[in-house]
Amino acid sequence: MNWVSSNLDLVWELTLAHIALSVPPIVVGFLLSVPIGWIANRFRLTRGTILVVLGLLYTIPSLPLFIFMPLILGTPLLSSLNVSVALTIYAVALMVRTAADGLASVDKDVLQAASAMGYSGWQRFWRVELPLSGPVLLAGLRVVSASTVSLATIGSVVGVTSLGYLFINGFQRNIPAEVVSGIVAVLLIAVVFDLLLVLLGRVTLPWSRRERTGSPRSARQRTALLAGGVS
């Protein structure tokens, strides 16, 4: 605990850097995934291809991807953009399948009813499809958030500042307390993000709270939460 109390400023500074590094990929990843998932569902031929190809992106190990990024983007080697874009790729790879499944889970009868009421395709998407697939999307977003926060630490291996710095520095100077505080700080950020997302769900999807836990829908969310992961 001594190490933490004497280095509180450093930990706080790195925590802020870590948050700044991991929030944009989560948000951008979500904003990209929903339309891609919608397109994947809309055109039957594309569904398999899009989902498989994007899913494969998640199998690329993170350290090599961070190293490939400057070649693809033409950014400097130590730019934090390399890590942000790579994390966004992972977020999309994880999220698109959930987005496609969530949008596909909306009852076809409800969609037909909406069309029959005179909703245009655009209105139907915003007022019916998106809100109804909300709980599944939220479950996917929680997975993306946890995985992104944890993966951002590996950026410090290629010199991008995050809480991973505490691991590298703690290893070089042989201070286990520094490594432990890094792990705890990462877990804390992940828990806070998760709570914020749950809160966001409560506010934007007030009806989902009333659903009983044993319903098939909540079972589907659980399976979404169990989807595999790479680091």
Add this chain to the structure above:
Amino acid sequence: MNLLLDGIAWILDPANQTGPSGWFARLGEQLAYTFGAVAIAALIAVPLGYLVGHTGRGRDIAVSLSGGFRALPSLGVLILLGLGLGIGFKAPLLTFVVLAVPPILAGAYAGFEAVDRRTIDAARAVGMTESQVIRKVEVPLGLPLLIGGLRSAVLQVVATATLAAYVSGGALGAFIFAGVATRDYAQTLGASILVTTLALVLEGIFALLQKLVVPRGVVAKELKDVRARSSRTRAVMGTPIREGK
């Protein structure tokens, strides 16, 4: 793109392939880490997952365990164990076991849970004993999900095994770190291409395996479901619909 070609040239250069520090040997180490860790993790997680899935007890703990571990930073665990256990293969192996347990556990209990309760009731009704229900019904029907769990465990470990070189040398990550340290970009890229290819190949093998282990009866039902469409997929025009008559 030139750098990418340099990386491929590095892979193809025979000088980098053979010997104890050639990439053939390093690739072997990467695979040994991966399958060693997944095998140990499976020995722990599969019985535990089956127990949770069969009895339904401890489900909440298993769910939060497999969900929460996703946020655990693997680099931090690796370094912490490296500081504790010293240089050698033990710290990386133990880290990878820790990483591999949650997905396998999730696959094992989700596989049992996904079995239709009526199927299990039917198995009991035809006189199967408890162990027969497990061996002949739950295990085969849950196998695709268990393989799915093993698949994500293998992928996670094969990717993270790259980091093993950071604490103890060895595996393909050794080239990546050496390349970064000496600014030998061809070496870094070559090794990165190898790791990525390895991950994609393993993913392909497991995807195939996951399809192959679906029991024949289940496949037959899936096929039937595709053919037997609902008779009312389109709106009926002109004739009134009489339901329930």
